[in-house]
Amino acid sequence: MHPHIPFMIAVDGPAGAGKGTLAKHLAEVYDFAYLDTGLLYRAIAYEMLQNGYDLADVQLAEKIAGSLDPATFKESALRDEAVGGAASFISAYPGVRAALLKFQRHFAQHPPFFKKGAVLDGRDIGTVILPEAQAKIFVTADLEIRAKRRFKEMHERGIESRYEAIFEEMQSRDLRDEVRKISQLKPAEDALIIDTSHLNIEEVFLCAQDFVSEKLKTSL
Template identity: 50%
Template sequence: MTLTIAIDGPAAAGKGTLARRLAAAYNLAYLDSGSLYRGTALSLLRSGLEPAEPAAVAAARGLKPELLADPEIRAEATGKLASQVAAIPAVRAALLDWQRGFAQHPPEGKRGAVLDGRDIGTVVLPDAMVKLFITASDEARAMRRFKELQAKGETAIYARVLEDMRERDARDTARSTAPMRPAEDALIIDTSAFDADQVFRQAKDHIDQIIIRT
């Protein structure tokens, strides 16, 4: 049985942490789809190019896998540009087959895959066995990101982090192609008041029930 888990949600809701834990628990391959858009954005930044459609599409099509492991892919500037790049329909189309291929043919002989992003359950893998939508309040997510930046030694202002997060959410939910929203059959988990262990247990209980019924 191939187990495919699609996890969507906004930034700093905890979906990445959950996705990695579920991948380890069920021996699945893991793909952070956001890294593809970050990699595209980083390629543009290093080339000194604007995120106009022709340049962004070319960067997506020529994306090198090793770029996904570059530490700079997690920088704030990369993340901001990635959100703009992800709103370009042709870029999303260029990366769609990459994501589906990963899920259909998981590396290292894994029994399935966990993909997280913003349109995995609605567009990339609409037939995924399990769909989760991980969310949290704007304030909770901004505080998590604020503390994360401080831990890295980066200068951060909470109000600005909150503003940037709301702007990114607006772009992700309002874009005409693959807007961020829960799939109709997704389990929605609000992590505002939960720690990582509580979220993991809730998700795992849900997945185990689906496996039993399948």
Template identity: 50%
Template sequence: MKKIIAIDGPAASGKGTLSRNLADALNFAHMDTGALYRAVAYEVLQTGGDPTQETAALAGCKSLQDKMAHDDVLSNDALRNDTIGEAASKVAVIQSVRDALIALQKSFANAPGEGFSGAILDGRDIGTVICPDAPLKLYITANVEIRAKRRMKELHSKGLDATYKAVLEDMRARDARDSGRKAAPLRPAEDAIIIDSSDLGEAQMLETALTYAKKAFG
């Protein structure tokens, strides 16, 4: 049995932090698949392109794939601002872009690299599209107001200006776009374990996830 954990959920639900902590605890390789779409959006905006246009988005995808061969482009802090996040959700509805990145994600899940015990992928369609056969699927959610406060705190910690109202409005718009898109809408897989992180801290989240991982993998 391949040791794959699929973690999905909306923006600022805590899935990224949990995924990193869980990967460290289990010695699993980790891929933040949302960063792939953010990186494509970044490439598009850097060239003055329109993230809603397929031609521009595919060019951004090709540019990203070329850079990934020799650079750790997914750890670029510039990918974390809300402008990139909004553009990423526009890029993510383009099926040809999704097709190109799906192959990359599946390859990582099946071959996470030497020295790792398994793979953790977090995103919005891991359990439903990328790794539907993953032995463990988690869906992390939280109240949208709490998620907006988390995102605002994150932005302020990076010296970026943001108001609660603007962040909340953006988050609601992204939720609607992500859950309403035709291509792999945001939703929990039928067999996903749903965890509400609204009132949970990092340690509690990790402890909960480790319990499920132990049941799944022994």
């Protein structure tokens, strides 16, 4: 790996597939900086919902995106399913994506705390944000399994929810992510695809680590 070029890992996939868990694990294993790019969109959506703004107000969403301060994020508040649905809605706005593009790329190309690499997870990291990433992973799973995981996660956090509502919301988000005109949810051509439907966490971790470690060797 060139001393002045950070190693970048792009982890993409739909909601509930396990990309966040995997990305955080990889960042810890390799001591890389970590960015959950979905939180950027969720923060915009959260501000609009909290203030009663119309989610269809494209110009306002773009304005908020342009002045976003990640230091003000209250992650627990951003994890609500309604916020996730709203984030998926506004993430289709080209102006919002453009406003956040520079921030995401700068984070990866100049990792904070003098880290030698960065791990970003989202829906278009390997295809749009960091097409030059040395390691790209696309994490997926069956919709029913993803919905059950999210339902269990919310129950454990004490958040009241209905499985049916979560399933329908995820189904709608999948459709929006797959058919939108920009930054569609799809694996990069050179991405490792991991279907976590019938794998446990350790198996997913090992599969991804083997892939990343091999990429690291060729980058030295």
